[in-house]
Amino acid sequence: MRVRVCVCVCVRACVCVCVCVCCQMRFLLLFSRQGKLRLQKWFTAMSDRERKKIIREMTTMVLARQPRSSNFLQWKDLKIIYKRYASLYFCLGVEAQENELLALEIIHRYVELLDKYFGNVCELDIIFNFEKAYFILDEFLMGGEIQETSKQTVNRCIEASDMLQETMEEYMSKPAF
Amino acid sequence: MSPSVPLQEMIRAIRSARTQCEERGVIQRECAAIRAQFRQNDNGSRSHNLAKLLYVHMLGYPAHFGQMECVRMIASPRYSEKRVGYLGAMMLLDEKQDASLLITNSIKNDLSHSNQYIQSLALCTLACMGSAEMCRDLAPEIDRLLRSANSYIKKKAALCAVHIVRKVQDLGELFVSAARSLLSEKNHGVLHGAVVLITELCERNPETLERFRKTVPDLVQIMKGLVISGYSPDHDVAGVSDPFLQVRILRLLRVLGRNNETASDAMNDLLAQVATNTDSTKTVGNAVLYETVLTVLDIKSESGLRVLAVNILGRFLLNNDRNIRYIAMTSLQKIVVTDHNAVQRHRGTIVDCLKDQDASVKRRALELSLALVSASNIRSMMKELLVFLSSCPLELKAQAASGIFIAAERYAPSQRWHIDTILHVLTTAGGDVRDETVPNLIQLITNTSELHCYTVHKLYRALLEDISQQSLVQVACWCIGEYGDLLLRGECQETEPVQVTEDDVLDALETVLQSHMSSPATRGFALTATMKLSTRISDNVDRIRSIVSIYGSCIDLELQQRAVEYNALFKKYDHMRAAVLERMPVIQRNSSGQNSEDASEETIKEIQVTKVKQEELVLAQQPAGPVCDLLDLLSGPQEPLQPSLAPAQPISTTTAAGGDLLDLLGGLELTPPSSAPTVTIYEKHGVTLTLGCEQESDSGLLATLTASNSSDSDISSFTLQAAVPKSVQLHMKAPSRDSLPARGAAELTQTVVLSNPNKVNLKMRIRISYTSQGSAVQDTVQVDSLPGL
Numbered sequence: 001m002r003v004r005v006c007v008c009v010c011v012r013a014c015v016c017v018c019v020c021v022c023c024q025m026r027f028l029l030l031f032s033r034q035g036k037l038r039l040q041k042w043f044t045a046m047s048d049r050e051r052k053k054i055i056r057e058m059t060t061m062v063l064a065r066q067p068r069s070s071n072f073l074q075w076k077d078l079k080i081i082y083k084r085y086a087s088l089y090f091c092l093g094v095e096a097q098e099n100e101l102l103a104l105e106i107i108h109r110y111v112e113l114l115d116k117y118f119g120n121v122c123e124l125d126i127i128f129n130f131e132k133a134y135f136i137l138d139e140f141l142m143g144g145e146i147q148e149t150s151k152q153t154v155n156r157c158i159e160a161s162d163m164l165q166e167t168m169e170e171y172m173s174k175p176a177f
Numbered sequence: 178m179s180p181s182v183p184l185q186e187m188i189r190a191i192r193s194a195r196t197q198c199e200e201r202g203v204i205q206r207e208c209a210a211i212r213a214q215f216r217q218n219d220n221g222s223r224s225h226n227l228a229k230l231l232y233v234h235m236l237g238y239p240a241h242f243g244q245m246e247c248v249r250m251i252a253s254p255r256y257s258e259k260r261v262g263y264l265g266a267m268m269l270l271d272e273k274q275d276a277s278l279l280i281t282n283s284i285k286n287d288l289s290h291s292n293q294y295i296q297s298l299a300l301c302t303l304a305c306m307g308s309a310e311m312c313r314d315l316a317p318e319i320d321r322l323l324r325s326a327n328s329y330i331k332k333k334a335a336l337c338a339v340h341i342v343r344k345v346q347d348l349g350e351l352f353v354s355a356a357r358s359l360l361s362e363k364n365h366g367v368l369h370g371a372v373v374l375i376t377e378l379c380e381r382n383p384e385t386l387e388r389f390r391k392t393v394p395d396l397v398q399i400m401k402g403l404v405i406s407g408y409s410p411d412h413d414v415a416g417v418s419d420p421f422l423q424v425r426i427l428r429l430l431r432v433l434g435r436n437n438e439t440a441s442d443a444m445n446d447l448l449a450q451v452a453t454n455t456d457s458t459k460t461v462g463n464a465v466l467y468e469t470v471l472t473v474l475d476i477k478s479e480s481g482l483r484v485l486a487v488n489i490l491g492r493f494l495l496n497n498d499r500n501i502r503y504i505a506m507t508s509l510q511k512i513v514v515t516d517h518n519a520v521q522r523h524r525g526t527i528v529d530c531l532k533d534q535d536a537s538v539k540r541r542a543l544e545l546s547l548a549l550v551s552a553s554n555i556r557s558m559m560k561e562l563l564v565f566l567s568s569c570p571l572e573l574k575a576q577a578a579s580g581i582f583i584a585a586e587r588y589a590p591s592q593r594w595h596i597d598t599i600l601h602v603l604t605t606a607g608g609d610v611r612d613e614t615v616p617n618l619i620q621l622i623t624n625t626s627e628l629h630c631y632t633v634h635k636l637y638r639a640l641l642e643d644i645s646q647q648s649l650v651q652v653a654c655w656c657i658g659e660y661g662d663l664l665l666r667g668e669c670q671e672t673e674p675v676q677v678t679e680d681d682v683l684d685a686l687e688t689v690l691q692s693h694m695s696s697p698a699t700r701g702f703a704l705t706a707t708m709k710l711s712t713r714i715s716d717n718v719d720r721i722r723s724i725v726s727i728y729g730s731c732i733d734l735e736l737q738q739r740a741v742e743y744n745a746l747f748k749k750y751d752h753m754r755a756a757v758l759e760r761m762p763v764i765q766r767n768s769s770g771q772n773s774e775d776a777s778e779e780t781i782k783e784i785q786v787t788k789v790k791q792e793e794l795v796l797a798q799q800p801a802g803p804v805c806d807l808l809d810l811l812s813g814p815q816e817p818l819q820p821s822l823a824p825a826q827p828i829s830t831t832t833a834a835g836g837d838l839l840d841l842l843g844g845l846e847l848t849p850p851s852s853a854p855t856v857t858i859y860e861k862h863g864v865t866l867t868l869g870c871e872q873e874s875d876s877g878l879l880a881t882l883t884a885s886n887s888s889d890s891d892i893s894s895f896t897l898q899a900a901v902p903k904s905v906q907l908h909m910k911a912p913s914r915d916s917l918p919a920r921g922a923a924e925l926t927q928t929v930v931l932s933n934p935n936k937v938n939l940k941m942r943i944r945i946s947y948t949s950q951g952s953a954v955q956d957t958v959q960v961d962s963l964p965g966l
Contacts, residue, residue, distance in 0.1 A: 046271070066535070070500045070503045070537050070538060072504070072537055074537070099424055099468050100503075100504055102464040105460065106421075130235065142301055146369060147333065148332065149421045161294050
């Protein structure tokens with residue numbers, strides 16, 4: 001007798017504890033009207049391939065919007081809030097529970113900070129000084145949350161860091177960059 | 178701060194490249210230079226090399242060779258290098274890269290640095306890309322920093338702690354006390370971080386939530402301070418004092434007040450105050466109002482406050498700003514189930530938003546409108562929805578169509594209205610409806626026998642106008658086939674009759690058959706309809722015969738098969754033709770989702786009555802589901818059977834033609850499993866395995882294995898495996914449990930379905946494996962003859 005062995009699969013019920021509300025920002029992208037990326041900040045761990053995919057989809061979606069439409073979009077399980085300032089689009093991806101109107105304010109606050117730092121900021125400033133744009137962002141947002149709610153404090157910290165860089169360089173008597 | 182000249186030169190060079198190819202060339206040269214410089218360990222220009230690499234990375238080019246350089250630069254004592262190094266770490270390293278672990282030590286050292294800006298770099302990087310191991314390593318450090326005197330560091334440490342809690346939930350315990358004390362800070366940055374941290378801790382751990390409920394009065398106090406206080410230049414945004422902090426506190430209050438009466442009571446006054454005092458002319462004020470509304474609706478607020486919240490949303494709906502209308506509808510969607518009446522008051526505005534230009538607003542308005550449809554407003558709402566359907570963007574059409582169908586089904590004031598509505602949808606958006614629409618509509622039509630005449634007239638007219646909408650054409654063909662005689666009779670109460678000759682009808686069906694717009698399924702419908710008409714018309718049967726025979730050589734397999742069969746009906750089985758093609762019985766809607774319309778067509782054509790009786794007897798032993806459906810179709814309009822498996826209950830039957838068949842079924846109940854003979858096949862170390870068998874059908878067998886444990890120790894991971902001779906098929910169902918407690922406290926049963934079509938001698942080999950007292954045990958037993966056979 002030839003025996004055919006059959007394996008029995010035990011299905012064990014897996015109890016998953018689901019944490020409910022998590023409202024945070026997932027990413028912030030800046031891109032030009034031609035779709036060229038000027039800044040990307042990711043607040044969650046993601047593979048390079050996923051990031052590229054998101055960038056492609058965001059630029060396509062946002063650039064396709066009509067001029068006077070609302071600033072909110074639904075994409076998969078995220079909300080996308082975008083705003084155009086001159087030639088740059090600021091695109092914020094947030095989780096479902098986030099307050100969209102506040103997200104618009106966050107974008108606006110970041111633009112104000114850039115404006116104060118660079119003095120009438122334009123796209124070229126952000127292109128040629130991208131690392132400064134990141135430093136400013138890192139003083140305003142952290143880990144997907146707002147870090148400092150006062151404009152003056154953020155500006156003061158940035159200036160102090162810059163000063164530190166320069167003085168330390170002078171002390172070491174080598175050029176900064 | 179002086180800009181980096183080499184970096185800016187490179188950027189200029191890249192931007193001046195005129196083609197993609199040229200740009201790639203520039204970047205390749207630069208990357209080669211950077212790689213060479215990394216290898217050289219050139220001290221002077223390390224930071225601007227890395228900065229160049231980061232720029233290249235942002236353009237989308239690979240930059241992984243810079244990872245080790247980031248690690249080296251982070252360890253450098255120079256602030257400029259550290260700064261760019263940490264930036265590079267945040268951009269190039271993430272927790273999936275191995276190199277990220279190498280910076281843990283640097284971060285640890287920098288967290289205790291004397292300079293707060295270096296500490297802040299480390300904190301920022303940890304909060305951005307810290308992996309779970311890094312978080313575990315550095316959590317105590319963060320806790321220490323939470324208690325430092327420096328507000329700058331405290332606020333960053335708080336957000337770092339938030340990240341740690343998100344990565345490793347258990348570490349939340351560590352931060353509870355520090356978070357509590359941070360609430361008494363005056364610095365807004367620290368306060369904001371503290372509120373975020375507390376929210377995160379409370380959402381993840383219900384015990385922590387209980388503990389923090391006591392802080393509700395403190396939070397209310399802070400919030401009051403923000404709302405009432407005068408102008409503070411530091412935090413003011415368009416007249417609202419620190420809206421970011423206000424929103425976060427409101428969110429925390431929501432988490433604390435959810436499902437808790439006392440906490441909700443404590444915040445009632447505050448919420449009312451915020452709702453009335455906040456200036457709503459600017460976006461920022463509306464952001465705070467929005468958060469307040471969300472909080473009110475989520476906690477156990479008193480009814481007055483809820484009404485206030487819904488009114489605020491109503492005001493938002495009338496706002497000129499599209500964004501505000503959009504979020505108003507999003508929130509109303511959430512409460513439409515619980516506060517239905519309150520939302521109904523704003524129905525007019527919501528329906529107006531259907532006409533908005535913006536696609537996002539339209540989508541929200543559609544969802545909300547569909548949720549607001551009720552028995553009282555169905556007619557007016559449906560008018561609006563149908564207007565919307567004809568002009569809505571493509572991506573919303575399917576959703577709108579199915580929503581309309583569901584609403585029509587639930588609240589249709591009359592059958593005729595229902596059919597009219599569905600026909601309207603099919604004519605406007607027939608291409609976007611789902612596939613089940615056609616059978617559903619057909620079932621609906623057969624069920625309303627008084628409207629058959631009206632329906633077939635309308636469908637015929639629609640068919641004459643347009644044959645491109647497949648669903649509509651399919652339904653029309655079916656109806657014309659079924660009720661063609663009513664169409665030809667020419668009189669109709671509900672609608673103006675139109676004189677239709679048999680030739681006209683056949684012309685219409687032939688157009689559908691021959692049109693290139695018709696899908697194969699539609700042509701199938703048309704062919705069958707033509708065939709059915711052969712019994713309903715008198716003059717042009719020859720024409721039908723010729724149409725059918727033409728399609729006997731059609732290239733489409735399905736059509737050819739149908740045509741050949743119909744031909745056979747004309748030639749050899751002409752005596753049966755009338756019976757086969759007579760009016761269909763009313764279709765019962767099956768809960769099992771079976772497409773009874775197809776089943777009924779086939780059973781009527783192919784099964785003969787005697788054969789059916791035989792099958793029933795055989796099928797009676799199996800669970801009665803499919804038998805019940807079969808009986809339904811044969812015995813005509815009748816309530817569906819509800820047989821139960823308990824032998825005691827008799828089956829309720831109606832005295833219809835099928836009555837004796839059902840009685841027959843009543844006698845042949847399923848024998849309860851306990852009366853099947855069982856045999857103990859294995860008994861060792863306290864584990865007993867018994868086998869019981871029942872003959873289900875000619876070749877089908879149901880074997881039940883029962884295991885019990887009479888020893889003093891529990892048994893876990895108990896699994897059974899079975900093997901049978903080659904021609905026998907075996908299917909093991911899931912066992913009832915996988916552990917056997919000691920001293921026979923519970924038994925384990927597992928059913929095995931066997932199929933023995935060749936009727937070989939049935940043997941079974943069973944392997945038992947389990948874990949007892951920490952050691953794994955395996956044993957095999959052979960069963961040479963199954964009991965009960």
